[in-house]
Amino acid sequence: MIPEIGHLLLIIAAALSLLLAVIPMVGLYKRNAYLISYYRPISNMMISAFLGAIICLAISFISNDFSVAYVADHSNTQLATFYKVAAIWGSHEGSMLFWVSAIALWTVIIANTHNNEADHAFFIRTISVLAAVICGFSLFIIFTSNPFVRLLPNFPIEGRDLNPILQNIGLIIHPPLLFLGYVGLTVCFAAAVAALMGKQFTQQHARYLRPWAILAWVFLTGGNAFGSWWAYNELGWGGWWFWDPVENASFIPWLVATALVHSVVMTGRFGQCKKLTLFLAILAFSLSLLGTFIVRSGVVQSVHAFAADPTRGMSILLLLVLFSGSALALFATRAQYIQSTDKFALISRNSLILIGNLLLVIAALSVLLGSYYPIIYRVITGVTISVGAPYFNSIFVPILVLLSLLMGLAPLLRWQQDSAKNLKVPAFLLGISIVLAAIINNSFEQANAWFFIGLMSVTWLVLTLIIAMIQHQLHTSSITQTRRFYAMCVAHLGVAVAIFAGSVVSNLEQEEVLSMGPNQGRTLAGYTFVFENTQQVSTNSYDALQANIRIMDEEETTVGYAYPQRQTFKTNGMQMSAAGVYSTLGKDLYVSMGNQLNDTEYLVRISYKPMVNWLWIGAILMMLAGVWVVIACRDSTASKHSPCRTNDQKTSRLEEATS
Amino acid sequence: MxxxxxxxxxxxxxxxxxxxxxxxxxxxxxxxxxxxxxxxxxxxxxxxxxxxxxxxxxxxxxxxxxxxxxxxxxxxxxxxxxxxxxxxxxxxxxxxxxxxxxxxxxxxxYQPSLHSGTLALWLIPIGLFFFTIIGGIAWIIKQPQTPIKLHLNENEYE
CATH class of the missing domain: 1.10.8.640 (Cytochrome C biogenesis protein)
Structure with missing residues (x-):
């Protein structure tokens, strides 16, 4: 009964989203305020239906209703309750339901906080476009990936298991973060389409868009970073980024979202680069759909493919073509009406940000090309090739270095126009950072050109940030401006920290693969790893053979233990290795246990990974900066550039409410 | 210039x-x-x-x-x-x-060999790079360079 109610609610929600997409638009067209005013009740009903459907699915999971195919496939009576709840979004059908409900939730927030006196038509259009996207997704869920399909009459008594790799705290956090990021990009997409429909994209619109873009970026940052942390700890090979097609599928939208955030700031502040902002909003959403298609259709081979099914690919592709195609067509026909005041000098912060945005897009397109080139190549020639980490590093790292040069220089220059003589200080700083990087690089025996450019980017970023802060302090500015400036500094510092960690861990990492048995030891990077013994460990879902490995420093004092495991899952017999990590701020000592070689010995991989945790600390800094900007830096100075001064108080209140 | x-x-x-x-x-x-x-x-x-x-x-x-x-x-x-x-x-x-x-x-x-079929992997990013950077700079320079009025009461470094 419960699944049928859920199913019905899902269909009702789809129908309501269709109404929401059509009725207010008809009202706008006919100038009928009565029809338009339906947007709020309909969206409230729609979110209730979606929430009801999710609750029904949750009840099915918790009550072990294995007549529901989705529950039978991803849960069993042994599974811990919070994994049952997490399993709602752990696989394809449920994650799509979660995604579309999140879009609905955002739509409702916009609908209910929106203030009638602001640009009414723009908001109504945004809501309608969002509803159209929801409608497309709902139909997709109902027809090709319905989580409420029953296995009747012969339903299983016990369910299958949730994929063992997914039974981790990572599953509870990582997918929702990414989906919320994608949802934020959907809002930006809808607003861009709404602006194109209305043939105007004002600074007010851009300022309204800014918190959404920043939030989307924050969630995407978190999703990517957390995914990387999860793979590092769980998959047992010690890599934090492998340029796997599935990793790239969420990294590409992140790159474009980064460009979007910068572009939307420029549009909000100066009314510049309006078309680029609109285009980036459409591009980011399209790339997130494309990524979903790639991940869910299984057209690429990936270590992270947990929910691939080729038959669904076509439907997602259809949605992609439908939404992106119509949005791009709209852009092509309406972009001429969007007037922007692009007046800035070559030597100015604006032009550097613009070039940086272009570089980010190039980076995104290059990663896109590398990720999917093997597919195209196979279709054309029939030969299978692989494009992997060495290729991506050789393309991405140079772009990243250029980006960090721009990132460092931009805050030192004035907006709009600066004189060439102000480039002296940055040139001097660049010299210092090159010298510093060369000195540091050459003090390590692993010194090489990659390490050098990584270090140079970091020293340059840090030096320029310091000077930029001093420069900022020497000039008066409002509190909001100051807060925003420091938020920018923290975000850029986060990038610098992540680059630093990335280049240190890739270049100074030390590794050893050896056979080890009880009471054997090995020294690596000044630490001695002693394999003490093995023991059997048992949890709810798996039995594991655990090695207790003592780690001692140079003075032979024990600093800690690492516990790598070979896990065998009870329900399906699947074997996995979970790494043991002894983690401190400055380094990780990473032990993973491989195959058994003889009665007592195992193939063991030990590595010394300096600074690896700072990768994620960098990401956290970026996220904090983003959240701070949204919460603490609301547009109280809107009056300065606003084209309609009378509405300022109201709009700023509106923005407060929505951000 | x-x-x-x-x-x-x-x-x-x-x-x-x-x-x-x-x-x-x-x-x-x-x-x-x-x-x-x-x-x-x-x-x-x-x-x-x-x-x-x-x-x-x-x-x-x-x-x-x-x-x-x-x-x-x-x-x-x-x-x-x-x-x-x-x-x-x-x-x-x-x-x-x-x-x-x-x-x-x-x-x-993992690093595909360089031949006619994979040339695009390198040519497209490099081509895109030069195309957009040169295009972007040309576009900025092409904008009418009327003297830009700075908001004097504003901190331009913000």
């Missing part, structure tokens, strides 16, 4: 260019040193480093998307053994990779 050239001129004054070149060569020489490991008798350290490097650049034929180094499948372990055997025989990195490609096809190589 002129201030831009003057700025470039200042930044690339002979002295600074000389310093940068020396430093770059200084730090790049280490790479060439490690590349030159193709001599025939590797020390144990070199062998390990080179073996790991090769295993990381090759794809395990049996698993979804893992390098030989990361994979634990039987074939991956055998191939890793092969790599070290060949290093013992004094073969170079290129020879070993060529052998693996001959045996398993292009698919095993």
């Amino acid at each position: 002129t201030p831009f050239y003057r700025m470039l001129h200042r930044m690339f004054s002979p002295i600074s260019v000389a310093i940068i070149t020396v430093l770059l060569i200084f730090s790049v020489q280490n790479v060439t040193a490690s590349e030159a490991l193709s001599h025939r008798n590797y020390s144990a350290d070199e062998k390990r480093q080179l073996g790991f490097e090769i295993a990381q650049e090759l794809r395990c034929p049996a698993s979804d998307n893992r390098s030989l180094f990361d994979s634990e499948t039987q074939i991956a372990n055998e191939l890793k053994g092969h790599i070290f055997q060949k290093l013992d025989q004094g073969q170079s990195k290129q020879e070993i990779i060529d052998f693996m490609v001959a045996r398993f096809g292009e698919r095993i190589r």
